[in-house]
Amino acid sequence: MFSVTSVVDWPEIVMKLQGRKIYQGTAAAEALVTSMGISFFGGVDPDTGLVVEPGHELAGQSISGKVLVFPTGKGSTVGSYTLYRLKLNGRAPAAIINAECETITAVGCIIAEIPCVDQIPIEQLVTGQLLIVDGAQGTVEVRA
Amino acid sequence: MKLTTEQQRMLDGGYGRATQKAMEILVALGTIYGAAQMVSVASVQVSGVSYDNLGEAGLHWLSAMADGGGRTRVLTTLNPAGMDIENWRALGISEEFAQNQLRVIDAFARMNVITSCTCTPYLAGNAPHFGQHLAWAESSAVCYANSVIGARTNREGGPSALAAALTGVTPEYGLHLEARRRPAITFDVEAALDETSDFGALGVVIGQRLERFKDKPVPYLRGIERASVEQLKSFCASVATYGGAALFHMAGVTPEADRYAPPDDTIVITQADLDHAQQSLTSAASDAADFVSLGCPHLSIGEIARIAELLDGRRVTKEFWITTARATKQIADQMGYTRIIEAAGAKFAADTCCVVAPIKGRFKALVTDSAKACYYAAGKNKFKTVIKPFDEVVLSAVK
Secondary structure (H helix, E strand, O other), rough: OHHHHHOOOOOOOEEEEEEEEEEOOOEEEEEEOOOOOOHHHHOOOOOOOOEOOOOOOOOOOOOOOEEEOOEEEOOOOOOHHHHHHHHOOOOOEEEEEEOOOOOOHHHHHHHHHOEEEEOOOHHHOOOOOOOEEEEEOOEEEEOO | EOOOHHEEEHOOOOOOOHHHHHHHHHHHHHHOOOOOOEEOEEEEEEOOOOOOHHHHHHHHHHHHHHHOOOOOOOOEEEEEOOOOOOOOOHOOOOHHHHHHHHHHHHHHHOOOOOOOOOOOOHHHHOOOOOOOEEEEEOOHHHHHHHHHHHHHHOOOOOHHHHHHHHHOOOOOHHHHHHHOOOEEEEEEOOOOOHHHHHHHHHHHOOOHHHOOOOOOEEEEEEOOOOOOOHHHHHHHHHHHHHHHOOOOOEEOOOOOOOHOOOOOOOEEHHHHHHHHHHHHOOEEEEEHHEEEEEEEOOOHHHHHHHHHHHHHOOOOOOOOEEEEEEEHHHHHHHHHHHHHHOOOOOOOEEOOOOOOOOOOOOOOOOEEOHHHHHHHHHHHHEEEEOOOOOHHHHHHOOO
């Protein structure tokens, strides 16, 4: 994750989006965006942070340290514990942004203490953008 | 969300770290699903107990909650574990798994959760009454509590149920609200329903129909004149597994059915539908089965009495697990059923079941009366399955 000082050196704000707080905390990191839902249980390897769901557009990519942007969670409720396990292993995403958050992702972010915001128009976000997420305020700043 | 002073204090950390974390979960869920406020719950049923499903991360979180001062504020019971807490060696459970499973149980016990280890809390000391608000996990028990008892609970997961236990409240949305309990589709059942396995097959047929809807309607069943507790628990487990149903109404049987007129949108369930479902749950010849299990959901004392009657003086020739709540087994001990059943060579597996025990790949084919057990045997444990009526399942073990 980027340190606070490095954020000061980032490009100016391009866009600021207001969403809804799911879980507090701030993060500044690169966006990893998908238009597909994510099932953390079975869909993400908790030891490596790699997406392993066959046919997923992020398959083979690492979610570790990224601001992970996806429409909504899906699959088994055990997925909340997958997020917790990723955190214990140092492989968790820096933050999560959803169009609509649901129970699995929300509970996972709270127990793993991952900043999380939803009700963001995620189609405006692109992989590789530098994002600053403020969970408590429910905001996302696009810096490049 | 509107919080009371005490709820706000929980959220602010005034009752310790675990209670704060619990309230954070509940507020987030209330926010997502548009709850105006919290509602007090009469009891909680927590799932996510088997170490096979939780893993080290789940155990780590539960331990952190216990260490963080988490203590239940309402009656809280527990789902089945991955093994019989006393008799795990006889069931072929490894020493390593047993030690981890006991650490899970210990974490729950430290939070004052009653470690009942059963999926039928309503048969073992957590028996709510009509209209009470609950926060239950375990899909079959959720369906039973809502439908058969007329209590009100959403389908909670392990962490959200535990969060309700540590705070005594749950966000008021979904099935806590009258409007969300209204049926939207009628099922006219024109098939003979005698056995628990028939009710399981009915759950498959209705569940698979419900799965076709984007927003699943609450089903209203007609044509079933009576149903026993055992038949209803079989149906609940099946319709929750195959259709995600958390509530149904059954005219003449469940307590809220009379409040509603049958919805116009109607589907007829025929004997052919039921027969087809039974066939779809049978993927092996009965002779090929090497594992027999009854107790998904956990057996009632009446069902255990029947097994004792059928096994008296006989010998089983296959691995035969009888899964039930420890509290129910203790009545069986007292009545002498346990002695008869164990003399026949069958095994009690209290506290656990064939869905959550770590038995993947251990057997080739399962014989059971439970449609839910077939689902997990095939999907999770890679067994072939045979569904039969209850008595025939017992007799298949002695052949």
